[in-house]
Every structure is written in structure tokens, then in C-alpha cells.
Amino acid sequence: MSTRIAFLKGHGTENDFVIIPDPDNAVELSPSAVAALCDRRAGIGGDGLLHVVRSAAHPDARHLADRAEWFMDYRNGDGSVAEMCGNGVRVFARYLQRAGHAVEGDLAVATRGGVKTVHIAKEESGGDITVGMGKALLPEGDVTVSVGDRRWPARNVNMGNPHAVAFVDDLSEAGDLYEAPPFSPASAYPDGVNVEFVVPRGPQHVAMRVHERGAGETRSCGTGACAVAVAAARKDGLDPTVTGAPATYTVDLPGGRLVITERPDGEIEMTGGAVIVAEGEIASEWFETASA
Ligand SMILES: N[C@@H](CCC[C@H](N)C(=O)O)C(=O)O
Numbered sequence: 247m248s249t250r251i252a253f254l255k256g257h258g259t260e261n262d263f264v265i266i267p268d269p270d271n272a273v274e275l276s277p278s279a280v281a282a283l284c285d286r287r288a289g290i291g292g293d294g295l296l297h298v299v300r301s302a303a304h305p306d307a308r309h310l311a312d313r314a315e316w317f318m319d320y321r322n323g324d325g326s327v328a329e330m331c332g333n334g335v336r337v338f339a340r341y342l343q344r345a346g347h348a349v350e351g352d353l354a355v356a357t358r359g360g361v362k363t364v365h366i367a368k369e370e371s372g373g374d375i376t377v378g379m380g381k382a383l384l385p386e387g388d389v390t391v392s393v394g395d396r397r398w399p400a401r402n403v404n405m406g407n408p409h410a411v412a413f414v415d416d417l418s419e420a421g422d423l424y425e426a427p428p429f430s431p432a433s434a435y436p437d438g439v440n441v442e443f444v445v446p447r448g449p450q451h452v453a454m455r456v457h458e459r460g461a462g463e464t465r466s467c468g469t470g471a472c473a474v475a476v477a478a479a480r481k482d483g484l485d486p487t488v489t490g491a492p493a494t495y496t497v498d499l500p501g502g503r504l505v506i507t508e509r510p511d512g513e514i515e516m517t518g519g520a521v522i523v524a525e526g527e528i529a530s531e532w533f534e535t536a537s538a
Pocket residue numbers: 261294322327328329330331332333334407408440458459460461464466467468469470
């Protein structure tokens with residue numbers, strides 16, 4: 247007998263996701279099923295997939311169940327697993343709110359990058375969602391990224407997932423970004439990397455494009471925007487953990503704007519929108535073929 251599988255579609259600053267509510271972890275989501283669901287022509291379409299599971303029901307999150315009821319089992323659009331997705335956490339929280347599992351205010355969400363604290367603002371104050379993204383790690387060592395015969399030094403920033411942030415003169419220098427920009431040394435990112443290209447827009451205000459590992463160029467990346475804000479702050483000589491003053495950066499992406507604050511304790515907060523656009527049911531005969 248075939249089971250009925252519900253889905254929703256949502257986005258955060260146009261980083262879009264297929265959402266599969268599955269509290270008991272009963273839906274088998276193979277990498278090929280995820281890639282088929284995220285396919286923009288033959289599937290539903292998305293940069294990634296948010297599998298919504300109770301932490302207690304998932305082997306990767308059981309140890310976090312006493313701190314966060316829900317686990318964001320995040321997958322990239324190509325079916326690969328990633329540690330964290332900043333825009334995804336906001337959309338995940340919006341889904342929980344819509345489904346009646348969460349209300350405006352504070353919420354804890356388990357991810358492979360640890361438990362994230364989420365604040366859902368009241369609708370009358372815009373309804374934006376703020377996520378405590380944790381601290382950035384800045385591994386030492388020179389990294390370069392390239393597009394065609396152009397090459398730039400990049401800042402290695404880890405937001406739970408890996409980023410290479412390159413400051414360029416113009417965002418068009420990144421080209422069409424159909425291919426993942428090569429990086430060196432290979433040892434800097436043994437599991438691949440998300441690459442951000444950044445230009446200044448004004449004081450503590452930047453614009454960026456991103457090529458995401460496992461998804462290609464996307465219209466927004468939350469962890470990428472945090473990595474960019476930290477790299478831009480250090481470039482501006484600002485380190486809140488040294489100055490004791492928070493640093494806030496506005497980050498413009500093709501899909502919208504995110505506001506990132508790094509606090510004196512190094513903790514980073516990201517604020518932006520999250521929208522649910524559709525819901526429906528996956529055709530079970532298609533899903534069975536897609537999963538094979
Ligand atoms: N879009 C995300 C990041 C998703 C994971 C990334 N592609 C990776 O493989 O690390 C975000 O908003 O942070």
C-alpha cells in the first residue's frame with residue numbers, strides 16, 4: 247500500500263525549499279528522491295529540502311531532543327547532506343508556526359550544526375525571523391578561488407558549514423556561476439565549499455552572490471551572508487570580540503536583504519523573512535519511481 251506524503255514549498259529571501267513534514271521519521275528520503283523532488287522541471291523544485299522530524303525520532307538528533315523538539319534534517323538540492331542552512335532554519339520555523347507547533351517568540355531548532363535559537367517576531371512588527379547562528383570559525387591559511395582565468399584571495403569562514411569569501415570589484419566578475427568555482431588548496435575544504443563573491447555598497451553594507459555546494463548559484467544563502475558579514479567586518483578592522491561593541495552588516499543578495507549582527511561574545515544573529523507559498527501531496531507512484 248502506498249503512503250500519502252504531504253509537502254509544502256517555501257523560501258527565505260528566495261532561497262527555496264521543498265518541506266516534508268514527517269514527525270515520526272517514517273518517510274525514506276534517499277539522495278535520489280531528494281534530487282528528484284528538488285528538480286525544477288521534473289519535480290517540485292528547490293535549492294534544498296527541509297525534512298521536518300521530531301528530534302527524538304532521528305538518529306542524528308536524538309541526543310538533542312531534551313533541548314529542541316524539532317530537527318531540521320537539511321538536504322541540498324543534489325541530495326547531499328549539509329550541516330546547516332540559515333535561510334532554511336527561518337523557513338523551518340515558519341512551517342512550525344503555520345502547523346501550530348510553534349508560536350511567535352522563541353523556539354529551539356536542532357540541526358546537524360547544533361541547536362539554533364530562533365525568534366519569530368510578531369506579525370505587526372513585520373514577522374521577520376531572527377536566528378542565533380552561533381560563532382564563526384576563521385581557520386588560518388591562504389585560500390584562493392577562481393572563475394575562468396580570474397583568481398582572488400578568499401577568507402575561510404566556517405558557520406557550521408564551509409565558506410570561501412572573495413571580495414571582488416564587480417559581482418559580474420563571478421560570471422554565470424554554472425560551475426562550482428575551483429579553490430585551492432584542496433585541503434582547505436575536503437568536503438567542498440560554498441563560495442561567496444562580495445562588493446561594498448556603503449558603510450557596513452555589502453552585496454553578494456553565492457555558488458552553493460550541492461545546489462549551484464542560489465538567490466540567497468543565510469550561512470553565506472553571515473560568513474560575508476564576518477569577513478567584511480574583519481576587512482574593516484572590526485572584531486566585536488576585541489572592541490566589545492556589536493557589529494551589524496546589511497547584506498544584499500539577489501533574492502533580498504539579510505541583517506547580520508556579530509555580538510561581543512562572538513555570537514551571530516541573522517534576521518530576514520520566511521514565506522510558505524504552497525502545500526500539497528506528492529503523487530505516490532511518482533515518488534516510488536523517484537526513490538528507486
Ligand atoms: N542555503 C543555505 C546553505 C545550504 C547548505 C550549503 N549548500 C552547504 O552545502 O553547506 C543557507 O541559507 O545557509
